[in-house]
Amino acid sequence: MVSAALLLPLVSAAPPATAGRPAASDVLQRAFAAAADEYGVPRSVLLAVSYLQSRWDGHGGAPSVTGGYGPMHLTDARTALASAPHHSHGAEDPRGDSSRAAKHVVDAAAPEPSALPGRLRTLERAARLSGLAPERLRTSPAANILGGAALLAAAQRELGHPASTDPGDWYGAVARYSGADDTATATTYADDVYDVIRSGERRTTDSGQVVALPADPDVVPETGQAAGLGLRTAVTAGTECPRTVACEWVPAPYEEFGEGDYGNHDKAERPASQSVEYIVVHDTEATWDVTLKLVQDPEYVSWHYSLRSSDGHIAQHVPLKDVGWHAGNWYVNAKSVGLEHEGFLVAPDAWYTEAMYRTSARLVRYLAQRFGVPLDRQHILGHDNVPGPTAATVRGMHTDPGPYWDWAHYFELLGRPFTPAAGPHAAVVTIRPRYTAHQPLYTGCTEPGEACPPHGSGAVRLHTEPSESAPLVKDAGLRPGGQDSTAGVNDTGARASTGQSYAVAERRGPWTAIWYLGQKAWFSNPGAEPTAVGTRGWVLTPREGLAEIPVYGRAYPEAAAYPAGVPVQPLSPLPYRLPAGQRYVVGDRVPGEYYYAPSFDTSGHRVVRGREAYYEIQFGHRVAFVKASEVTVSRV
Template sequence: MVAALLLTLVSAAPSATAEQPAPSGELQRAFAEAAAEYRVPQSVLLGVSYLQSRWDGHGGAPSVTGGYGPMHLTDARTALAGAPHHSHGSEDARGDAARAPRTSDATAVEDGGTLPARLRTLERAAQLTGISPERLRTSPAANVRGGAALLAAAQKRLGGQPSDDPADWYGAVARFSGADDSATAKTYADDVYDVIRSGQSRTTDSGQRVALPADAGLRPDTATADGLGLRTVDQGLTECPRSVACEWIPAPYKEFGAGDYGNHDKGNRPASQAVEYIVIHDTEATWDTTLQLVQNPEYVSWQYSLRSSDGHVAQHLRLKDVGWHAGNWYVNAKSVGLEHEGFLVSPDAWYTEAMYRSSARLVRYLAKRYDIPLDRQHIIGHDNVPGTLSSTIAGMHTDPGPYWDWAHYFNLLGRPLVPTAGPGASVVTIRPDYDDHRPVYTSCEKPGDTCPAHGSGAVRLHTAPDETAPLVRDAGLRPGGEDSTNGVNDTGARASTGQQYAVAERRGDWTAIWYLGQKAWFHNPRKEPTAVGARASVVAPREGLTEVPVYGRAYPEASAYPAGVPVQAVTPLPYKLSAGQEYVTGGRTPGEYYWATTFDSSHHTVVRGKEMYYEIQFGHRVAFVKAADVRVQRR
């Protein structure tokens, strides 16, 4: 356990002493010079750096695990300080009105343990190079030198010799990962060599153009990792693809008095219910804290946790069982939850490429296993899960937030978000350029304060085609009719990358979509579009209806409930889908309710009715409408 039970970054802002962006080409030269100085193949140095940071420097700001610069040299003690878990919501994680609320907020508890070596690599780099820790944190060139020195030291420790052949460095790369188990270390090295084989090139966040030519025939000497001396993880009951290093760290199913138990429900999915969603979360805590929380029977649960530094995966629940993670019982019962080590309100607390890749491989595996469409109505953020009732909307969590790179994630999923129709299409897919699109957000650190400028995959929605026009209103978040805000946790006027909406109108460089029952305008210039044309199925009120109710869960009709299972109310949210409006649908789904309120799972029952629903992209969050109320068209 590291310095405190609950940790986050001291500041989202880049360091005041961070070096100014260097002229284009200087970072590439820094890799070449460091590789020559420490006799590390340049392709290995570039490959490791790409997997850690995609060569970005983040202006000297640390990652979620206290890593700095292109090489992600870790100095967690400098980077980390206390903050509450999931401080951006107060939802009942179970989201089931049939039981007492179970919240996912935790209280900070100090623990003065020692930081593991993987969180102190910058200290070692300073010893090897003689460069000050401050310079290693703030100078990209110095940071690259530090990374090269660590790789060279790892090669020497494993008994290897300096070599110009990248194939000889597999073991050193595995050790550089900082993983404490051999499976994760080798998976990390496999990823680095995959980057080297395929090649990469991109412009970094400081405007530097960096390229790694492909070496398609490269076959690393994996035997060089045999001497790592790392532990073997307990794979136990894990359900993971072979391409992911996965460890079994079970969440407890335990009864602890007064009919209460935790921290999940036994199930029999998919025989009992189809798994239709994968929910992407961030942990709002460090790795060690996250594992402590999920092993607490009085807390809540999810299926998988992913570590930022190296992409390591821990599985906590069997996939057949139901976790308490999404704040909506209907979604919980039909989803798999993935928690990613990270902090929503720290925009420069960047996620590593290693974690993005590991997560994408896991999601591809789950999607194939359960036939889940790889789209943004089934691969959703926690911030896309609807409130169950009017009273729960305001407390719903907002992670992973506007700084999660959905476009890059879907590229890794093998489903890039490309146009499927022309620029005048009746449906659009939101897709701004993540790196260049930098809307202003507030309240990352203090209420009202402006967050550091950062790439974002979300567009802001106005009441008119004008940047000065008020933001659209969310009647659920603000029943009093107040305007939405630029707050980083305010989802009331936000459309996110990959989400699809029906076009309501176009005027010049502005596009209006149907959103929460109203026209919502976003800037969409032809030369730098923030959305692309798409084809999709949409729903609208059936003929004769002026409006239809919208729901946060798809529960069956009252007559479907057997004796002994209380009827769950089918309660509309404070929104309407009006005639003349259309919303993209994620498909037809049955009305179902999983009755699971006892520790003895033999009493659990899936109630399935005749009522059918359509899931729709109604606002930033998805919602449901009754199939009997709408007609479906292809646009």
């Protein structure tokens, strides 16, 4: 029932950055001990479940992306519902293909609170079991831990197991705590909890407290208890997932409807037809049930995988050989895999469960190995890093997963942490603030201009001068009128994100300037608490004799490469220029390529390749492309 592969731990490249720091207080540690004793739950089980839910963070009583509160992630999703998923927002065409009419989709209403599944309403049940008021469970970490312990104890009773002091005897209760509705997901979640118990953890939380779980490598979970959970067996036929995750097949339709219209993806033969170069991380801005409903609608759009927040469950919708409509840029769509994570970008203190981070990292590692995709930020993109394909589309591009996605932790799980590869005076830096402590002001989470609650962030602000009072740098694509960028949570115009690398333009005291969108951009980078680390890499600059060069949002072939019957796609420079003397970090050298697939009948589909080559670069918050013939590349 439980594959041995599910017991394999994630790659762990280093101990937590906060390991070994003195505790500010042991209040939280004592709260776990008291709750475990009161409800007869082994302390290691309670601590490990909480770690997988929240990494022991409380988030100041604010709800998570699924409406989960506190260290035990007790859910009350009524407070976190959005009005529509993100593919329905704004002006972005998810296909991003100018050879056919723009694909815009209608809003989808959020479900009524009474229709939410039990896994999104665990706070209500915890209140009944513990006798604690819902407001206390939301705002008090100690009460929240008591509520979680009450849920675990109730699950143990309902499964007919005694309140044993042996952590291994709680496997079934842990699996039920996940809220999963299928056996594979529940057991994958439980296996992760027991992996945490075996390996131990120690971490400083967002409230500044050190919580420790000593390693218990000899624990033996009673995995046979999974048979008594009474859960369904997910449909796995057709899925392309690693054995270390729970994955089911929920297919997106490939159907023709209307006059020459069809949905909701394109057939292809990747990687034989085209290489896969990118994995794009999205959030759904919708609940799980709404997400699955939409991706099965032929008139909507599509992506390859959805990941559930509460337990990390994965549903695959589109075969990897085919092209999903998700990134808003056809060149990127044709060469990428899209991952939608259940979540809400602009929810106050938006955050994600450890369970979802872990299964997502396992999936990305599998995909990267399968397609040879490098594990770096120029290939593992957020939707907010995908460039607009043309000047007219830049303003409508989406901004998920946003500044609260923890890229540093994600890449630690991928086994590729962002560590220094060069000294403090290196010519290239990689953005790497300390997520929990780094809390820049954002606005617009609930109302335009209104400050968002303080929260850790992996993004740094970029100024025109080395001063917090200096204006933010401008983004000519987002604001053609020359207005300044803002602190808005969805404004990517002056933002550099964890893992992104830039060439250094200048240093002054605790400030570092980088080349960004054709200008010098400054961020605070004090030696005592650096927000970037030195690294090495390849950089490019306009070749000698060129005062500036155009920048593109897609790497399309030259006009002469298109055969008869395939309309020539314009190169269409973006509204930016790359001036002589500036340097930008290089990703890949790629051929000009265009996948022509505008019809349901695949017989006319063609991959057009040209002689013109391009370099992908980290140009601003988003990546971009420049012609290889117009630049000089060097190693620094």
